[in-house]
Each structure stands twice: as structure tokens, then as C-alpha cells.
Amino acid sequence: xxxxxxxxxxxxxxxxxxxxxxxxxxxxxxxxxxxxxxxxxxxxxxxxxxxxxxxxxxxxxxxxxxxxxxxxxxxxxxxxxxxxxxxxxxxxxxxxxxxxxxxxxxxxxxxxxxxxxxxxxxxxxxxxxxxxxxxxxxxxxxxxxxxxxxxxxxxxxxxxxxxxxxxxxxxxxxxxxxxxxxxxxxxxxxxxxxxxxxxxxxxxxxxxxxxxxxxxxxxxxxxxxxxxxxxxxxxxxxxxxxxxxxxxxxxxxxxxxxxxxxxxxxxxxxxxxxxxxxxxxxxxxxxxxxxxxxxxxxxxxx
Numbered sequence: 001x002x003x004x005x006x007x008x009x010x011x012x013x014x015x016x017x018x019x020x021x022x023x024x025x026x027x028x029x030x031x032x033x034x035x036x037x038x039x040x041x042x043x044x045x046x047x048x049x050x051x052x053x054x055x056x057x058x059x060x061x062x063x064x065x066x067x068x069x070x071x072x073x074x075x076x077x078x079x080x081x082x083x084x085x086x087x088x089x090x091x092x093x094x095x096x097x098x099x100x101x102x103x104x105x106x107x108x109x110x111x112x113x114x115x116x117x118x119x120x121x122x123x124x125x126x127x128x129x130x131x132x133x134x135x136x137x138x139x140x141x142x143x144x145x146x147x148x149x150x151x152x153x154x155x156x157x158x159x160x161x162x163x164x165x166x167x168x169x170x171x172x173x174x175x176x177x178x179x180x181x182x183x184x185x186x187x188x189x190x191x192x193x194x195x196x197x198x199x200x201x202x203x204x205x206x207x208x209x210x211x212x213x214x215x216x217x218x219x220x221x222x223x224x225x226x227x228x229x230x231x232x233x234x235x236x237x238x239x240x241x242x243x244x245x246x247x248x249x250x251x252x253x254x255x256x257x258x259x260x261x262x263x264x265x266x267x268x269x270x271x272x273x274x275x276x277x278x279x280x281x282x283x284x285x286x287x288x289x290x291x292x293x294x295x296x297x298x299x300x301x302x
Contacts, residue, residue, distance in 0.1 A: 009257050009261060009271055010301060012277075013224070016283060017283055018049055018285075019283045019284065020041070020286065022288070023059075023287075024287050026211055027211070029287075035067060041290075046293050046302065052082040053082070054111075060081075060098050060100070063103075068102070072104065081107045082110070083109070083110050086112070109138060110127060111139075112127065112140070113140045117152075120139060120141075120153040124157035124158075138162040138193070139161060139162060143182055151191050159191075163193060163195050167197050167198060167209075168210050169209065172197065173218065176244040179244070180243035183230055183240075186280060194283045194284060199285075199286060200291045202295050202299060203225060203250060203252060204219070205222070224255065224301075225247050228246065228262065237273075256268075
């Protein structure tokens with residue numbers, strides 16, 4: 001289905017949704033293969049769903065060399081990057097010295113980590129907005145405890161949140177209750193966030209954790225579940241327990257999309273609420289772009 005034929009309620013859920021993280025597990029592609037795939041998808045029919053290319057700071061120069069060798073025809077604008085960076089001062093100096101314009105790269109966001117409110121303050125001090133004024137700064141925080149103090153600290157320092165929603169082992173997945181608790185806190189504080197890991201599939205279910213033939217399977221979240229739950233949280237329309245149930249919903253028939261509303265089990269959001277939800281839930285990182293797209297096609301949503 002061409003992009004222009006999307007239902008008006010699907011467009012705000014899918015625009016620039018997927019930050020491409022092909023360098024990371026379980027795909028763990030070579031840089032050359034990841035660059036080739038991102039370039040291919042930028043030129044494809046679902047390019048509107050494609051967000052930033054995720055790259056570690058240590059590989060920025062290598063990436064610049066690879067991208068500079070690509071054909072520059074047909075796709076306007078630089079590659080938007082999200083850079084994983086440690087918060088130590090030498091790393092930041094290296095980042096601010098990088099000039100990707102010649103290679104057609106533009107750093108749009110940084111991804112860091114903090115485990116406490118004090119850690120959030122240190123990140124804010126070491127990555128000052130004045131040094132990188134055009135970069136959104138996402139700070140990964142743990143979900144195994146009450147996130148409200150950390151979310152409040154992020155808001156105080158005008159930082160964004162990052163949450164880890166899975167991994168390549170079953171123990172890497174947080175509970176639905178902990179994700180729902182985070183959504184409530186982020187919505188109340190108006191702190192935008194991105195998610196990463198374990199979100200290859202539109203709907204929650206039990207899926208293989210890697211691409212290995214003998215990979216174990218485990219319950220995984222769906223990105224439609226997560227981003228619709230974020231929109232409900234942003235609207236204050238569902239309590240934490242209901243959000244957790246939505247995050248675990250496996251039945252495709254429980255979700256409805258029409259030209260004016262999207263819904264889950266009779267609860268509805270209009271297009272304005274869905275757009276506001278994306279101001280809260282900005283994107284998610286995935287090492288595959290084709291897998292989410294293929295499954296959306298199979299569900300009849302693309």
C-alpha cells in the first residue's frame with residue numbers, strides 16, 4: 001500500500017517510527033551491510049517509517065567513509081544519526097569535533113545512560129545543551145524500580161528518556177507493569193522517550209529471541225501495543241493496570257483503526273490524541289526494518 005493510502009490514524013503512529021539499529025544484536029550486521037540496508041530503505045516505499053541510523057560514537061568516522069561512497073542521487077537531505085556515547089568528557093570532545101556534513105550525515109540525537117537522579121545530573125553537565133544545541137539527548141534509565149524520581153530529574157534537566165524493552169535473553173524483558181508504570185510517569189512529567197530492543201513485531205506475542213535456528217522463544221512486546229499505550233497514557237485515558245493489559249494484548253482483533261479513531265477493546269483515541277502520543281513516544285530502535293514492515297503488511301495495516 002503506498003504511503004498516501006494509509007489510514008489517517010495510522011500515519012501518526014508510523015511516521016519516522018523505527019530508528020535503524022542494524023549494527024546491534026540480534027542482527028549484528030557489518031557496517032557495510034547496515035549502511036546498504038538503510039540506504040535501500042531510504043529509497044523504498046516505506047521510507048516514511050524510517051527514523052535515525054543508530055551508531056556508536058567510536059564508529060562515526062568509519063560510517064562517514066562508508067556513506068560518502070554511496071550514490072547521492074534521489075534521496076534528499078543528510079542521514080539523521082542517533083549516536084551512542086559515554087558521558088566522559090573526552091568522548092564529548094570527540095563528538096563535538098566530528099563534522100559529518102561532507103559525508104551527508106547529521107547527528108540528531110545522543111543516547112546515554114544513568115541509573116540515578118545524580119547520574120542524570122552528571123549527564124546533563126557533561127553533555128551541555130550549549131555544546132550540542134541541535135541534538136536531542138536520550139538517557140537510558142532502569143525500569144526495575146519506581147521511575148518517577150529519574151523521570152523527574154530528566155525533566156528538570158530537559159533530557160529525554162530511553163527504555164530497554166527486551167534483549168536476546170528472556171531476562172532482558174521488563175514486566176508489562178513496569179513499562180506501564182514508566183508510561184504513566186513520563187506522561188505526567190511530559191518527558192519524551194524512545195524505546196529499544198525486543199520490538200520487532202507489531203503485536204505482543206511469543207517469538208524467537210534471535211535469528212539462530214535454535215533460538216529460544218519468549219514473550220515480547222509489540223510496537224503497536226507500546227505506542228498506542230503511550231498515546232493512551234499521554235491522554236490520561238487508561239490507568240496503569242489497563243496500560244499493562246494493553247501492552248500484553250496478543251489478539252489483533254482487539255485493535256481497531258478507522259479514518260478518525262484508533263482503539264483497543266472499545267477505548268478510542270482520535271487523530272489529535274495519537275499525534276500527541278508520538279510527542280511522548282518518539283521512536284524505537286530495531287535491528288530490522290523489513291521485519292516490522294512485513295508483519296504490518298500481513299496484518300493489513302500497510
